Amino acid sequence: MNACELPSANRADKKLCEVLKESKVIVVVGLSPKEHRASHQVAKYMQEKGYKIVPVYPREEKILGERVYRSLDEIDFEVDIVDIFRKSEDTPPIVQKAVKLPGVKCIFLQEGIKNEESKRIAKEAGVFYIEDKCLMVEHKRCESEGLL
Numbered sequence: 001m002n003a004c005e006l007p008s009a010n011r012a013d014k015k016l017c018e019v020l021k022e023s024k025v026i027v028v029v030g031l032s033p034k035e036h037r038a039s040h041q042v043a044k045y046m047q048e049k050g051y052k053i054v055p056v057y058p059r060e061e062k063i064l065g066e067r068v069y070r071s072l073d074e075i076d077f078e079v080d081i082v083d084i085f086r087k088s089e090d091t092p093p094i095v096q097k098a099v100k101l102p103g104v105k106c107i108f109l110q111e112g113i114k115n116e117e118s119k120r121i122a123k124e125a126g127v128f129y130i131e132d133k134c135l136m137v138e139h140k141r142c143e144s145e146g147l148l
Contacts, residue, residue: 016106016130016138016142017142017147019080020081020139020148023051025052026053027075027079027081027083028043029085029098030085031057038134043064045136046139054066054079057069072097079102081135084107084109085113086113087113092115092118095118099127105128108129109131111132111133111134118131
């Protein structure tokens, strides 16, 4: 590696900051209406930072003041990031649908969620993929580094 080359983890971190800077719409799969849940706290933080949140949840009519979609199949408008709060083993079919959404730039699996099949699906579709990280923590990092 030459002196000007970033290690791949740093390149991915920088790319994520670029995606966050360019993004406006975040689909949150598994967004709980319960305020104490991580999905709710992360989505609320991102909403407060100016992102449009699109909840995907099997129940509820509204979460965080936004219309709730039952599945990714109902979304027919441009999105930037799909943030997934589901068990690792449940993610491949979600990622399969997410990579087909109009405009999607990034598939994001939250902290503790990793899946090789999901990673393969995203990579084959040419969609930037992050797993096992918290979107809120990454946003705060990008902000503190002056990259947003």
